[in-house]
Amino acid sequence: MPRTPVLAGNWKMHCTIAEATALADGLASKVGRVEGRRVILAPPFTALGAVRKAIEGTRIELAAQNVHDQAKGAFTGEISPAMLVDAGATSVILGHSERRALFDEGDDFIRRKLESALAIGLGPIVCVGETLAQRDDGRTLAVVSSQVDAAMRGLDATAARRVIIAYEPVWAIGTGRVATREQAQEVHGQIRALLQEIGLPAADVPILYGGSVKPDNVDGLMAEPDIDGALVGGASLEVEGFARIVEYRA
Numbered sequence: 001m002p003r004t005p006v007l008a009g010n011w012k013m014h015c016t017i018a019e020a021t022a023l024a025d026g027l028a029s030k031v032g033r034v035e036g037r038r039v040i041l042a043p044p045f046t047a048l049g050a051v052r053k054a055i056e057g058t059r060i061e062l063a064a065q066n067v068h069d070q071a072k073g074a075f076t077g078e079i080s081p082a083m084l085v086d087a088g089a090t091s092v093i094l095g096h097s098e099r100r101a102l103f104d105e106g107d108d109f110i111r112r113k114l115e116s117a118l119a120i121g122l123g124p125i126v127c128v129g130e131t132l133a134q135r136d137d138g139r140t141l142a143v144v145s146s147q148v149d150a151a152m153r154g155l156d157a158t159a160a161r162r163v164i165i166a167y168e169p170v171w172a173i174g175t176g177r178v179a180t181r182e183q184a185q186e187v188h189g190q191i192r193a194l195l196q197e198i199g200l201p202a203a204d205v206p207i208l209y210g211g212s213v214k215p216d217n218v219d220g221l222m223a224e225p226d227i228d229g230a231l232v233g234g235a236s237l238e239v240e241g242f243a244r245i246v247e248y249r250a
């Protein structure tokens, strides 16, 4: 079975409840019924409830941008997997490069989050990607492989099929400098080969590209055989632009 394309909007630390509602309402009426592709919105925690309401009855799915690995306890400022389910999220972004770089999240913590998310029925969207210095040093494959390996090795096939991987080269995020479709496809192919090598159902795991995806470059990216969707930051904050990304033509 071919992989269902996934178009996900990562709103980062943007949108008040009113702004999130307007954005989600706009997307619900424009792409709420789109078939043959999954549309996922990841608003900030405070807007999960409002976005849930705005997309009710549509095919759009709700995600959070982060989660803690523990079920409850003295973790001031953190949000548990069960709280996300309670708020209506069905997926969660894990290990985004901003979390890795600015909040010191490491592979072990990300793996624990992934297992906790899976255990409660949340679909993890695990982000991996190299910095510009790592790419210039010829270490892209090594860095990305070790991040994917840490997140995925040892999962059973059923669990692995519920994970989405997002390849997001750090140098392409928020910079307007998109990876070429060839650069992205090369890494996506390598990620899929690694999944195969570690015994996982590689053909069934969606691998999204992220990093300056825009309406004018999404079609080319989506034409590549191992690019199964996009994780979109800046361009997901505007109804027309994100709707065009959802309605990519490959």
Ligand code: PGA
Binding pocket: 010, 168, 172, 173, 174, 175, 176, 210, 211, 212, 213, 231, 232, 233, 234, 235
């Ligand atoms: P960008 O962000 O589309 O603004 O580059 C992507 C992301 O960080 O997920």
